[in-house]
Every structure is written in C-alpha cells, then in structure tokens.
Amino acid sequence: MGHLDNGQWVEQSLAERAKGGAFKRADTAYRNWITPDGSPGPSGEGGFPAEADRYHLYVSLACPWAHRTLIFRKLKELEGLVGVSVVHPDMLKDGWSFDTDFDGATGDDLYGLSFLRELYVKADPQASGHVTVPVLWDKKRETIVSNESAEIIRMFNSAFDGLTENTDDYWPEALQGEIAPVNERIYDTVNNGVYKSGFATGQDAYDDAVHALFESLDWLEQRLSQNRYLMGDRITEADWRLVTTLFRFDPVYHTHFKCNRNYLRDFPNLWGYARELYQWQTPNGRVSDTVNFDHIVRHYHYSHESVNPYRIIPINPVLDWEAPHGRDAGADGQHLRAV
Numbered sequence: 046m047g048h049l050d051n052g053q054w055v056e057q058s059l060a061e062r063a064k065g066g067a068f069k070r071a072d073t074a075y076r077n078w079i080t081p082d083g084s085p086g087p088s089g090e091g092g093f094p095a096e097a098d099r100y101h102l103y104v105s106l107a108c109p110w111a112h113r114t115l116i117f118r119k120l121k122e123l124e125g126l127v128g129v130s131v132v133h134p135d136m137l138k139d140g141w142s143f144d145t146d147f148d149g150a151t152g153d154d155l156y157g158l159s160f161l162r163e164l165y166v167k168a169d170p171q172a173s174g175h176v177t178v179p180v181l182w183d184k185k186r187e188t189i190v191s192n193e194s195a196e197i198i199r200m201f202n203s204a205f206d207g208l209t210e211n212t213d214d215y216w217p218e219a220l221q222g223e224i225a226p227v228n229e230r231i232y233d234t235v236n237n238g239v240y241k242s243g244f245a246t247g248q249d250a251y252d253d254a255v256h257a258l259f260e261s262l263d264w265l266e267q268r269l270s271q272n273r274y275l276m277g278d279r280i281t282e283a284d285w286r287l288v289t290t291l292f293r294f295d296p297v298y299h300t301h302f303k304c305n306r307n308y309l310r311d312f313p314n315l316w317g318y319a320r321e322l323y324q325w326q327t328p329n330g331r332v333s334d335t336v337n338f339d340h341i342v343r344h345y346h347y348s349h350e351s352v353n354p355y356r357i358i359p360i361n362p363v364l365d366w367e368a369p370h371g372r373d374a375g376a377d378g379q380h381l382r383a384v
C-alpha cells in the first residue's frame with residue numbers, strides 16, 4: 046500500500062493510514078462526467094462525450110466499489126462500448142499491479158503498464174494522493190475521467206442510452222429524494238462500515254463501526270421483509286450499491302474484518318435478496334458473471350498484512366448462491382419473510 050506524492054510513490058502501511066484508531070477513506074480526486082454531448086456534468090470539467098470505444102474501465106474484481114461499475118456496465122449493455130482491464134488481486138507495497146499470474150487478472154490492455162499508479166502519473170505527472178480502483182479512463186485525451194464509483198454508475202445509467210438504446214433507469218428522478226438518504230446510511234455504516242470495523246486500530250473505533258453496521262443490517266432486514274427491493278417493487282442503484290458488500294460478507298467481512306455478530310445467511314430476507322441480485326438476468330448474461338469469489342477471498346486475506354500477517358487464506362463456507370431466492374412467489378407478500 047502507498048500513495049503518490051507529486052508523481053513519486055510513497056509506501057505507507059495500513060496502520061499508518063488508520064492512525065488514531067479509525068480508518069478514513071480518502072477523498073476522490075477525479076470527478077468529471079461523461080455526458081451524451083460532452084457538456085459538463087454536476088462536477089469537474091466537460092469534454093467527455095459518450096462515444097463507443099473511447100473509454101476504458103480499470104477494476105479489481107475484489108473491490109466492492111469497482112464491482113458496482115462492472116454491474117452497471119452489464120445492466121446497461123455497455124460491454125461492447127467500454128473495455129475493461131482487471132488488476133491482480135494482491136495489493137502489496139507497490140499498490141495495485143498488472144501482474145497476470147492469477148486467473149482473471151488481465152494486465153493493462155491499453156499500455157502494458159506494470160502498476161496502476163503509472164496510469165495516474167500518465168494522467169498527471171505531478172499526481173498526489175491514493176491510487177484507487179475503479180478508474181474510468183479516456184483513451185482519446187489519455188486522462189482519468191473519474192475514479193468515483195458512485196458517479197461512474199450514474200454516468201453509465203444514462204449517458205450512453207442514445208448508443209445502446211437501453212433506457213433502464215436505476216436513478217429515477219421521482220425516487221432520487223428517497224434513494225439519497227438510504228444510500229448515505231448504507232455507505233457510511235455498511236459499505237464503508239465493514240472497512241471501518243476491519244481497519245480499526247482501537248477498540249472504541251471498532252465498537253462504533255461494528256454496532257452501527259449491525260444496526261443497519263437489522264434495519265435493512267426489516268425493510269426487505271416488507272419490500273422486495275429497497276425502494277419497493279422497483280430495483281434501483283441503492284440495491285446495486287448495497288449488494289456488492291453483501292456478496293463479500295460471509296467469505297471475507299465476517300471473519301477477516303471481525304464483523305461477526307451474524308453471517309449474512311442468518312438474515313433470511315437479506316440473504317434471499319442477495320441471491321436474487323446475484324442471479325439477476327441481463328440482456329447479456331447474469332450479474333453473477335461479474336462476481337469472482339477467488340479474487341475477493343484472495344485480495345483481502347493476502348493484501349492486509351496488519352490484519353492477517355501470515356496471509357493464510359481461510360477454508361470458508363460453501364454457500365449456495367444458486368439456491369432459489371424465493372422473493373418472487375406472488376402478490377400476497379408470502380415471498381417475504383416476517384421478522
């Protein structure tokens with residue numbers, strides 16, 4: 046692990062990052078938007094029009110934030126328009142690498158670089174800050190459009206609709222006011238809550254994070270006992286943002302990050318809901334095509350030396366993600382389990 050300082054790589058341990066006990070996720074550096082006509086989006090600068098074969102995604106299959114962008118690329122039929130390179134699951138002292146000695150790690154398809162940090166320096170020779178995935182790269186201007194997953198999924202939701210004719214909308218205007226606070230609580234206490242629990246270097250920071258996490262999981266379990274999806278009958282970005290954390294819960298967060306009050310599979314509604322989203326059919330394959338448990342399990346256990354110094358990969362439960370999810374059983378509400 047490390048970060049860039051004026052174009053130079055500086056090694057840094059996880060413990061140094063969580064100084065004072067609590068882990069704080071870094072702010073995102075690139076906040077431009079692809080728009081249908083290249084006009085500026087809500088932040089950053091313009092000049093990034095939606096075009097086929099112009100943009101490229103750099104992801105880790107282990108990373109829950111990058112995973113959102115892969116799911117949206119699939120849901121919105123962007124696979125033929127936006128290419129993908131996959132980093133190696135081990136994130137060690139040089140940060141994310143393009144080594145290919147792990148099944149599914151593709152190397153850098155565009156420039157043959159060795160490390161992701163070199164891409165950040167290519168965009169800006171004086172780059173400073175964290176080198177994170179996902180990265181949405183513009184091949185034409187040779188720069189980073191965005192490295193903020195929450196915004197990349199919004200671009201994918203609508204910017205390319207004129208090219209794909211896929212107008213499915215996961216950020217519908219009428220629900221935005223309701224989705225935003227749900228996203229916020231899930232981000233703070235669940236998506237990031239598992240990291241705050243796992244990377245805490247003090248008891249108080251851990252206690253705060255892990256209690257807030259399970260309070261939120263109880264709240265979500267209750268909500269999903271009344272509603273098929275977080276917003277009712279309609280699936281939205283809130284669901285896709287939540288589920289990448291749920292996919293990783295039992296194999297990683299429960300044990301590695303000490304989120305062990307319960308397993309995901311102890312929550313009947315959340316577990317059925319996670320299976321439904323895993324099995325979700327898109328026009329071109331299923332959401333499960335974007336899930337790679339080998340990268341997920343390997344990345345966390347191998348990369349976080351201060352959490353797992355001997356890098357032992359645990360045996361892990363065999364979960365039946367293909368079991369019928371049972372959430373579509375009829376209009377009588379019987380498909381949801383009372384809690």
Ligand SMILES: N[C@@H](CCC(=O)N[C@@H](CS)C(=O)NCC(=O)O)C(=O)O
Nearest residue numbers: 073108110175176177178192193194
């Ligand atoms: N705000 C970013 C966060 C991305 C992020 O933290 N990615 C992690 C991987 S799960 C990463 O690349 N970390 C490397 C580092 O912080 O040095 C987003 O949601 O896109």
